Amino acid sequence: MNLSLRCAHVTRCAAAGAFGALLVGVATPARAETGYDAWLRYAPIPTEIARARYTSLPRTIVLLGDSPVLRTARDELARGLDAMLSEPVALTAAIGRGPAIVLGTRDRALSALPGAGVPQRLDVDGFWLGTSSTGGRRLLVVAGQNDRGVLSGVFALLRRIALHEDIAQLNERQEPAAPIRWVNHWDNLDGTIERGYAGRSIFFENGRVLDDLTRVRDYGRLLASIGINGATINNVNANAIVITDGFIPQLARVAEALRPWGIALSVSIDFSSPRRIGGLDTFDPLDARVAAFWKDRVDALYRAIPDLGGVVLKADSEGRLGPSAYGRTHADAANVIARALAPHGGVIFYRGFVYDHLMDWRNVKNDRARAAYDNFKALDGQLDSNVILQIKHGPIDFQVREPASPLFGALQKTNQAIELQITQEYLGQQRHVCFLVPMWKEVLDFDMQATGAGTPVKDLVSGRTFGRPVGGFVGVSNVGRDTNWLAHDLAMANLYGFGRLAWNPSATSRDIATDWTKLTFGQDPQVVDTVTSILLDSWPAYERYTGPLGAGTLTDIIGVHYGPGIESSERNGWGQWHRANGTGIGMNRTVATGTGFVAQYSPPVAARYESLASTPDELLLFFQHVPYTHVLHSGKTVIQHIYDSHEQGAQDAAGFVERWRRLERLIDPERYRGVLSKLEYQAGHAIVWRDGINNWFLWLSGIPDATGRAGRFPGRIEAESMTLERFSRAAVIPWETASAGQAATCAAGGSCAARHTYQGASGTFDVAVHYFDENDGAARFAFSVGGREVDSWIADAQLGSSSPNGHTSTRRTVRGVRLAPGDEIRVEVSPAGSDGGALDYIELVPVR
């Protein structure tokens, strides 16, 4: 027996004092459910389950060998078992005669336990979980191909326990689908995050790495638990300073925080660095001085961070400088840096997101979707073996529905990684629930038929199809300093799901959602069923109330990419065109009469998208320009589909609230309330979307909604039609983002009131107050009936805009309001400080 058996509970042990080097002081502090622990809550296993399933689980952990990652594995296992099973765990360095959980690399496990069934071969980062009774001892072996494999195996074991799975007999070999399983962060050194929606950077502030890296370590743990092995921590729109001698020690501190979790640091670089920070007058990749600069900087990086993963480069894109400045190719650019990295085993991710954002929109043959292929196809074979082309999953930019990028199928001699976006830039910015795994899987499972059938994107990007040495998955994470990492508790399913898919892209969406829900919210069947179904229904709902039929998200593409802004994509060079006019909509990308983009796919795929008859409805407007009266495979016209899907999507979002409400006593109140308020907000914003899109298309097409819903709002009273005190009436831009195109705006300097005398029949109503919650203030809203204040709230959300528009449009529902004829309904806005407020309408919804 082992010394530490004297201590029955590691948490209490740690609290009780020091117990020598063999004792682990890791503890789960008693926390409210803040979401900080995400899916690693290690909730205590109910006694009956623990007794039934885990009594025979050894309580001694034997660690073979030693390294920071191995120690992490051991400590995490102890922490998990302690928390979930509340039984003493002993730690030791050698296999004794009693039952034990043995952790070690495959090599060590094989030699220590020759008959235990440890596999002879494991892929990089893979692991084996096995049970053995060699020598009469119950042993549970976690053998990794490497230290990281051991850690992954430990997390896998803990997950099985957390999921209450039977682990009496284990013989499970797991290997990741691809060697690259990285996250990117678009964090700026000043602490802001481009397209980050959960607070400031956990890495940077004021041009420096944060002093306290606790969050980074805890984030590393989350990443390691889902098999992530690399993290790029600064924005791809990179500040050149990150690779200066002055900054590298800062990076080294982050590398140190992530290293115990097996996460390799990497860094985004600025291609013009030779000129910006290198004292050169050029950054021409073929200039020997430039090559020397890159070697010098890369060597310096590796001196400080020997296990650096590599670098990420965005060049010649959206205003970033690149090789075109010297007439050089992307291969020239990538290779000069790749050659500096190669001696250290580092890789360079070269972003394929290169396009002309100043395209002439009037030329109907122009097509941004063509850009990645047009830029990189010809370079196939010219990129060094440690260059990875990082390709966004679709040809545009993370829209709500895109086909797979044709570049995946077009490269045979180039390493690839698929770039997926965990942060919900175009997909609700973590104010809307939108579970992305089903969307990602549509692309990952899509058969590019690159060399006949059987080449799904997941096999192309992993390198399997064409036998490339590296490749895989990059997820743009953008977690922030919000306690629950991504602002919306349900959004963490996307980070979780990304890791699971990067490890095994063949996992099903339902399995991932179910596992995540159980780990995050527990195993109550109603909770699991409700949360899982909300997750699985969320992307379809979001698609329904935003951009239909592959037309793009229809958000404001110029600014914050959030609320509706349909015309923002038109008549500019950004190329996110949907080409809606009075007669029809859609981008004609066919070869016969369109931009020819379709030809970038393999012939069988191209044939499907070339033909109007065989293009699937959900991508119709991505590939074809059709009249509004075109009849879909569904049997509906395009215009009626637009109307109906937006009505349905808003109903879906309202349904999420109702479904969630049924969980009130089944999950912790903190997360119940947090998610509820987000879902309620989402349901309101889904109405903003529904009305914006439907009103706009109703106007543009001139074709009425056959169901009579679009454009008709019974029970709605426009603010601009109410009796106004101090309010001004103002047009809202774009018009479709306010009901009737207008709002009542309240200038700073005093309160404003809007009054309406109710004249209908007596009854009970849910009264929606629809207002604009602008960034630049925190106006107080008060809702009164007959002189009595019924509700009040502060409009202090940060919705990315300080104007009334589709981003800031917000709905507050005051439930169960009794109204009788003659009652005065009054909304009062009290602007704070120097900023005003704006009211769109109120809407009376009878309570049945």
Place this chain on the structure above:
Amino acid sequence: MNLSLRCAHVTRCAAAGAFGALLVGVATPARAETGYDAWLRYAPIPTEIARARYTSLPRTIVLLGDSPVLRTARDELARGLDAMLSEPVALTAAIGRGPAIVLGTRDRALSALPGAGVPQRLDVDGFWLGTSSTGGRRLLVVAGQNDRGVLSGVFALLRRIALHEDIAQLNERQEPAAPIRWVNHWDNLDGTIERGYAGRSIFFENGRVLDDLTRVRDYGRLLASIGINGATINNVNANAIVITDGFIPQLARVAEALRPWGIALSVSIDFSSPRRIGGLDTFDPLDARVAAFWKDRVDALYRAIPDLGGVVLKADSEGRLGPSAYGRTHADAANVIARALAPHGGVIFYRGFVYDHLMDWRNVKNDRARAAYDNFKALDGQLDSNVILQIKHGPIDFQVREPASPLFGALQKTNQAIELQITQEYLGQQRHVCFLVPMWKEVLDFDMQATGAGTPVKDLVSGRTFGRPVGGFVGVSNVGRDTNWLAHDLAMANLYGFGRLAWNPSATSRDIATDWTKLTFGQDPQVVDTVTSILLDSWPAYERYTGPLGAGTLTDIIGVHYGPGIESSERNGWGQWHRANGTGIGMNRTVATGTGFVAQYSPPVAARYESLASTPDELLLFFQHVPYTHVLHSGKTVIQHIYDSHEQGAQDAAGFVERWRRLERLIDPERYRGVLSKLEYQAGHAIVWRDGINNWFLWLSGIPDATGRAGRFPGRIEAESMTLERFSRAAVIPWETASAGQAATCAAGGSCAARHTYQGASGTFDVAVHYFDENDGAARFAFSVGGREVDSWIADAQLGSSSPNGHTSTRRTVRGVRLAPGDEIRVEVSPAGSDGGALDYIELVPVR
């Protein structure tokens, strides 16, 4: 013989010293042609013509009676004869034995010259011009019904001479069509003018009447010369202060300046004055204290200005307070003031421009056009006899094409005046030539068939049809301190034409244009023909390149009402809706399926507008909503008409430049250059209009231009596509007001350059540089080819906006530029002070 014959020339006489009371010191100073004298230039008559026609004209003026107006008449006659004929004029108070021009009222003339043929009867303000040889003397008699009639007769005589007409035998009786021939001014007391485009007020500055009223006197002379008899000098959006004891003396000074010209002053009043300045807590027109207030104020006005014409009132309109505040009618409001005016013989003009500017635009039955009739028809017979309802000529608001207001035909027991707008608010703001007489005549001659055929608007408003005691014409003049009064020399034809029509609405547009041209620019046949034809073609051209088929002007209706801004009229409460959507355009105002407005006309007129078949093309979209593919009576579809008319309109405007250029040596260089620069600007802005409207409808309808011109701009190089130095690319709002929707904007703080390397064949081009001339700065633009500066200019126009848009969009043409392949074209913008500049495109037009 007469004493003054000693003096051969009154100008020189005046210069030579005093010649006693009988000699007149009036002189035409030797001026450059500034436009200040307008049509009263009194240009010297060529000797041969003078000898042939005017030798026998008496050189002695006999004035019968005395009054300020009579003295003015005498002096003006002397001034005119002196200037035109350069021969001595003698003044005397009694008829002698020699030839004479005798001026006097009809009564005095009858008794002094019983056999001279002076008519026994003349209508108010009428006159008779006659020649007589009674007693062997050649007499030319100017007899007026009153003093003002004498003055009008003198101006008529002078006009005949200025037009080189034979006056040997005269027997001409002229009487005005209506007693009311007034101008309104929308001048604010601070010196600004609402919808004024020719500088600051000639009446006010800093809350006071100007010290120097020379301009007012000279303006009174212009008005008197065309028969105007009243002037309201302050904005209908009135400042209550104008009728305070403190301000009335100021008004009296203006009245004094106008009095010698027979122009009665009147004043716009604020209906809430009893509360604002009267110390009352109400302005309820039925409150006795309010009635007492008005009596007190009106009495005070008449004490200071015994010949005050009356007052103008805008109430319950566009935010102005009115009787609705107390549930009172417009009749209550008008009558309370009318009763204060009646004892003094004053009248009140009650503006019929009352409408709800907060109408729900989504209700397709709502219709602002209905408002005047709906508000006032029911009050017919309730307005006192000194109330005049002042009705805008069309039911909306001075759009480029409107039908006659149905209210004209609907009132039988109400005095009316038609409000015409001389200031070109919606019609080019005196930067575009737009001769309005033909437009006005369309309305004035329109037969409302109020009681069967034969009731044209001109007879209804004059009071003739229904025997009303007063009625007539009000023109919103808004002259300003610009030397030539209305900023554009050709715009003065509108002021002139208004006066001529108010006197005789049956005068033809051609006659008015021809007379004005001869008086303003002289009698060269090519000048007369060219200017007259430009005038007559100008409204049709303006209509062609702005709003088609009665849809409204399609300008930005929210702000400055100038450049294109098609969607500004939609989706707000202002009610200037054209209802364009993807399938069609137009307001359905029919009884059967529309707003029912048509029923406001008499049955035969209503029948014409109710039917799609009989609605005239030019008003089609005012009365009907039709698909773009509807075929007009012209045989064209609506959409092709839009495209073609805008192409034609822009060509028309370009043609004005060419036609004007042929006058280079035929008129004075000052006005030649001044008008030329305006016509060139207009031709450029007509292209802004053409492109804005055609691009928008091309997009909205999705129907291509059968001629292939709309949306195609060969030779155009977008600024945003050029090589830019320091420029930023920016979207322009609304998009249709910039070519391709975008511009290159230059922020303050340094120069910006846009470069383009010419690659076409060698040749000579007119190069248009299309930029935005914003109000907020005076950027310098320089155009260079191959490093050589070819042209430069300062963009310092005041176009009503400080943003790039349809108002500020401006075209500069650099003529005869030689280009060879490889030449670099460069446009440099140097912003002034804290303001930037913006460039839209350059366009290369080969010179044939």
